[in-house]
Structures are given as C-alpha cells and as structure tokens.
Amino acid sequence: MSDWAIRVENLSKLYRLGCVEKRPDTLFGYFSAAVRSPLDNFRKLRSMNHFENLSDKNILWALDNISFEVRQGEAMGIIGHNGAGKSTILKILSKITEPTFGEARVRGRISSLLEIGTGFHPDLTGRDNIYMNGTILGMTKREIDRKLDQIIHFSGVEKHVDTLLKFYSSGMKVRLGFSVAAYLEQEIIMVDEVLAVGDADFQKKCLRTMEDVSSQGRTTLFISHDLGAIQTLCKRSILMQNGKLIRDGDSATLVKEYLESTDNMRRPLNMRVDRTGKGEVTFSDIILVDNKTNKATNTVISGSDISFLLYYKSHQVDYIYDMEIEIDISNQNRGFITSLNNRMTHKCLRDLPGEGVVECNIEKFPLLSGKYRIDIYLNINGGYCDGIKDVLFLEVINFDQYKSGFGHAQGRGGVLMQQQWKIRE
Amino acid sequence: MHTRYGSINREMLIKRSPGWRWIDWEELSHYRDLLYFLTIRGIRARYAQSVMGVSWAIIQPLATTLIFTVVFGNFAKLSSDGAPYLLFSFLAILPWTYFSSTITDASVSLVQNSLLITKVYFPRMFIPLASALGKWLDFSIGLLVLVVLLFYFKAAPGWELIFLPILLIILFIVSVALGLLFSAMSVQYRDVKHAMPFIIQLLMYLAPVVYSTHTIPLAWQKWYVLNPMVGVVEGFRAIFLHHPMPWNWITTGCGVSIVLFILSAAYFRRMERGFADMA
Known part of the structure; x- marks a missing residue:
C-alpha cells in the first residue's frame, strides 16, 4: 500500500461563462425579446450546471484533466497565475464544489482555510466567534472547549475576548481567525493565501505555525503568491497554467521556472485579460527605453537614465480631463520596493487626448542587480480604470555605476546610493 | 475512531455525485x-442593535392580531366559531407567524450566506434549518403572550394540551420543508x-388565519x-377554545407535510451540488 494522503485522478472542473445576449434591432424584435426573455433566462439559469456539448465556447475549463498525489506528511505548494485553477483544486478537495469529471481520494480528515475567520459575525463576542469559526471548520464544541484558552492566548486578544467583534481592529480579527485555524487537528490542512494579511510580525508567527504544522507530520497544501514562503514551507510544488498541471517537482526549480515563464509568456498588453478596474481607459502598452541608446529594452544598467513609456487608449471618450498613473516596482518574490506616481510627485496629467503616450523619466535608476516586477495602475478622474500586474520583468545589471572602474559586484542586489566621501578636518 | 470523520484510514472519495441523494444523517x-x-448567531444577529430587541417578538403578532380583530372581527364580522375574535385570531397568528417568518428568512438565507458557502464545506441544510430553529425563540415568547391573553379572557386549555407537541412537530416539518425548497430555488432563481x-x-x-375552516363549503x-x-x-384553536380536536385535518396535514419534506429535501440535496458555483 502506498502512503498517499491525497490522490487526484483526471480531475476536471467546468464552468459556464455568461452567454452573450443577442440584441434585437427592431421595435418588434425588442418587444418579442421582452416577452421571450423570461423563458430564455430560465433556460440559461437552468443550464448553469449542465455541460452537454463540451466544445461549446461558453464553457471554461477551470481544471483540465489534472492528476497528482500528495504523500502523507508532505507539504506541497501550488504555483500559478490568477485563474490558473489553484483555488479550484482546494475547493474541490474540501468538497465546497464538485468536480465535473474525474475523482479525488483523500485519506484522513481535511480542512481548508480559503479565508481567515470564515463565519465571523460582528454582533458576536470574540469568544462566541471562536466557537462559530471553529465549528464551521469542522471542530466540535468539546474540542474547542479544550483548546479555548490556548487559542485566546495565541491570538493575543485576551483582554477583548468578550467584546463584540465589530469593535475589533482588522488586525485583531485576522489574529483571532488564524489562531482558531492554528489549533485545527485535521490530518490534512489546505491554506490559500492567508499569509497575505496582518502585519509583518504576525505574518512571521503564521509562517512559523505553518512550519510547525508540516513538521508535525501533517499533510499540507499551500497556495500563495509569496513564492519565498512556498520555498520555505514546501519541498515540492506543482505549477498550474490555464487549468492544466504543467510541471510537478522541486519547489525551488519550479519557482524559478514560473518566474521565467511569466517573463517569456508576456502577451501584448492590450491582449491581457487578467486586469482589474472599470476599463473605460486602459493601458495598451508599456515600453522601457534606455535614454542613452534611445532603444527599448528589458535590461537596465544600474544607475542609467531610463524612461517608462505608457501607451493608453480610451474606449469611450476622446478627451480625458485628469489622469493618474502609478508604477509599482517589487522584487521577484513580490516584496514591494517603491512606486512611481505622477500625483505623488505633484505633476498633474490634465486635458489629454483619448489616445496617447505618457512618459515617466528616471535619471539614475537607483536599484542594483536583480530581477524586478512592474505593476501599473491607472485612475481617470479619480476613478480606478485599469490595473495590470507583471507588465514588465526588469533585469538590472551592475556596471561601474560610479565611473571608478570598481562598482558593485555582479549579482549584488539592493539600492544604488549617490555618495560623497572626504576626510574631516 | 469508526466514523467517517474520525478515522485516518478511512478514504473519502470526491467525484461528481449522482443527481438524487437522500439526507446524509451521519454527516449532519x-x-x-x-x-x-x-442558530445562536442568527438569533443574536436578528436582535442586535435594535431598541426594542426581543420585544419585537411580542409586538409583531400582537399588532397583527389587533388589526385583524378590528378589520375582520369588528368591521367584516367574520365568524370566529363563537370565541372572542381576538383570541381566535391570535391562536392562528401564533403558529402562522412562525411558519411565515421561517420561510421568509430561510428563502434568502443561502444567498445571504454565500460567503460561507463558497469558502468552507459543511452541510448546507444547516443554513435554512438554523432559521427555522431560531424562530422557536419568537414562538416561545408568543406562547407567553398567549398565557396572558388566556388569563384575560378567563379561558383555560383543555386536557388536549398534551397534543400540542404533535402540532408543533407538524408546524416544524412543513416550515422546514418550504424553507429548504425556497432557499434552494433562490440560489439559482433570484x-x-x-x-x-x-x-x-x-x-x-x-389557511384559516382570519376566518374559520367551517366557513369553507x-x-x-x-x-x-x-x-x-x-x-x-x-x-391550536381546538386545544384552547375547547373544540373537538380535528384529527382528520391534523393527520392529513401531517401526511402532506411529510411528503413535502421528502420532496423538498431531495430537491435541496440535488441543487446543493451547485450552490458554491452559483451563490
């Protein structure tokens, strides 16, 4: 007998996308559509969970025939872009939703943390919410009775445990929620992105707890955009892309591969669909230009003079009164470094045409060697219009920044700081 | 360690379930x-931050009774089988309020709790069921009001009072049945x-809330x-107004409510599979 805890075989999950409505173009057509629409709506609603014709283009394969095994006591990470199917795997394994095809087998009790503090209610006290959340996660009242003091102690909200939850700060809520989860006794724990909340100290505490969990010999599945955390917690990972499992192996290798694939996979910006915002005005391209050579590049020499060129296009109007652009720079593991923003630096972008280019110039690019991610955001007249992550993947190299022939060693990251040295009298 | 939930060695198979399934009592x-x-959460949430709090459970049925007494008893002069119309009407409104508020609450309960449904697994039936259980608090408070009214009208229940639990069970079954039905339907059809x-x-x-069944041809x-x-x-009226117990009607109602419950529960279980994708 093999020692697997989770075994997934040929699992697929289909969703039906909203159908495009046919628009009537005559008055008669309009009236007859109005009469028929309840019937059409009924058919559409009823078909939400039926998949007769698999080639239908309104069907989305959230998971496409995936198979994997997780050994007992193993911690496995799931890596992939938004919409790659990571959360769907957890939802199926925790029985929240059913697979359309294929099957999974699970040995032992399983608990999923897709969210911290599920079931919390503002009009209950902290103590009552511990019971509420605990029983929702599958604990019995007696189990919680036994661990109540530890949970309260771990959360650090002892003084307020009999206060109504609505008077808690968001940080306190998160701490309380995580503390309940930390005392789950299920043999298999699945965690989705929960470490993205709380302050740095609490995040560290969570990470330590997660490490404890996996070292106790419990099976853990872990989804996070924090690739550093995945590498710390899981030896092995699977890499998901568009519902398919494309790689299964050592976490460090996969993280590297994932980061590289995000670079190569880059589609033209105007074709990207993983964007947020209302979309009245959107970015159509971003180009990084080296001002010395005047050429587009993705490789920047630390300390050189560069510009971001941001191409935008309005889909409704041909005049834009006010625009605000933010460029966020973070490191490979999504650790935030800095942001560039025209409003922040007191430069109004006013009275623009419906389509055009905005330039952001940086005279001495102040980061040392490494790979950096660029996310961009667009506000029009104060309303959030477009936001895309990972539009560029910059490679910065060190090269004699101080014109001394010495400079920083290749591969040493950090910031480039202008400096003056002298001997004081 | 022999239950499905306690044992490490038991395997759980996850696959698309067949269309019709019966209630999984072990899981419940x-x-x-x-x-x-x-249930507790529902009760607390309902009366939190309201000035009158639980006294709403007294005011609601009492106000309805007064209105009905004035409109249907005094103006329209509907027959109340010889009893004071106020008492006659309150005896109907008490179970009726339980029934109507349960199905109203239950019908929106799944949609309101969509955050829970999409984030964690538990028996979905508990959500409308918790609505039905929570309403017993209001019902009990209504019973106290009934006691006061009985003193006022110097009426005493007959020995048939021992049959009250049977009526309450039927009331519960029919309320839960419709609660399950409407809640499952409203996930897909708002x-x-x-x-x-x-x-x-x-x-x-x-239902014979404002009039008497005897007025039906x-x-x-x-x-x-x-x-x-x-x-x-x-x-209810028979117990407190000393009419003979209408066993024919009660047994018919009992049979119908059990059939309703079986059909609704089966429908709920069938629809349940898609709740997380549609709620």
Missing part, C-alpha cells in the same frame, strides 16, 4: 454543534426573493385541508 450529526452556533411577500400573503389566505374542504397549516391552526 457530526456537524451538530455547528447547527447550534448558527426571482424567489421578489415573489416571497406575495407567496406568503397568498398562503395566509389559503364542504365540497371544497377535502382539497382545502391538504394545506398542512389548516390542521395546525385548527388544532
């Missing part, structure tokens, strides 16, 4: 503490929410008493 029993806390006030009103006039009565609320309401 495993999660029973959750049902308790969901129309249910809009239709609910109308349905409740229609059902009220189909005999030829129609055999169809009329298929409504389980007829037996419940007339049973």
